[in-house]
Amino acid sequence: MDSGGGEDLSVLLEFAVQAAQAAGALTLRHFGGRVADQAKADGTPVTTADQEAERILREQILARFPHDGILGEEGGHGSPGRSGRRWIVDPIDGTRAFMRGVPLYAVLVALERGGVPVLGVAHFPALGETVAAAEGQGCYRDGIRCRVNQVRHLQDAVALTSDPGFTAVSPVGPGWSRLTAQVSYTRSWGDAYGHCMVATGRAEIMLDPAELAPWDAAPLLPILREAGGRFTDLAGNETVHGGSGLSTNGLLHSAVMDTLCPDGA
Numbered sequence: 001m002d003s004g005g006g007e008d009l010s011v012l013l014e015f016a017v018q019a020a021q022a023a024g025a026l027t028l029r030h031f032g033g034r035v036a037d038q039a040k041a042d043g044t045p046v047t048t049a050d051q052e053a054e055r056i057l058r059e060q061i062l063a064r065f066p067h068d069g070i071l072g073e074e075g076g077h078g079s080p081g082r083s084g085r086r087w088i089v090d091p092i093d094g095t096r097a098f099m100r101g102v103p104l105y106a107v108l109v110a111l112e113r114g115g116v117p118v119l120g121v122a123h124f125p126a127l128g129e130t131v132a133a134a135e136g137q138g139c140y141r142d143g144i145r146c147r148v149n150q151v152r153h154l155q156d157a158v159a160l161t162s163d164p165g166f167t168a169v170s171p172v173g174p175g176w177s178r179l180t181a182q183v184s185y186t187r188s189w190g191d192a193y194g195h196c197m198v199a200t201g202r203a204e205i206m207l208d209p210a211e212l213a214p215w216d217a218a219p220l221l222p223i224l225r226e227a228g229g230r231f232t233d234l235a236g237n238e239t240v241h242g243g244s245g246l247s248t249n250g251l252l253h254s255a256v257m258d259t260l261c262p263d264g265a
Contacts, residue, residue, distance in 0.1 A: 106125075152252070164188050195245070
């Protein structure tokens, strides 16, 4: 049992991967067809699988690190903690996809120290795939080091977004139209999966223009950074609290930002 928060990041990352995979195994018991849901106060869906998976994550964290704080999508702040560390969890990122039997949903786990995310895990249970990173230790896909690719021109890039319809009517809708006219092609491999596609070199651009919560974004910042790419909000800040998210291979980040937000707004 941890008493204060001095573990090496590699130990913490190993724990985070194991916790995410345990929660992911539970989600698979509910996965495969139409899943019943309830509407939360904000109108977004929640399923029994979301609630049970977050319970497993919280139990594992509190058993191992009782002095750490926890922020979760379904359970709120929970324990505020006293160690200076906070775990941020999303038991099912992409609940709507999960409910329809789409295998691109994820279990997300991140750890903040002093308010800065220092490790992130995105586990995709139905794919059997895990992307994990810790500060200064690189990014790994199923234990194999991975990096962003070296595409340097928009015309050679693939651009992703979670919901093309939503993106089109968002404040950056005109910029998205300009971007899609310049890139090689676009797809809606969305939510955390799209960002991890960038981190693992399989795409170059992933945009979530709004409604990106800290539990959606927290693992992505260390994952993209350790993979050699960039994750920012649409103001260009490297933060998980900006309400939006843009992942790129780094080489294209300025060009994408200039296309999406030519006035810097």
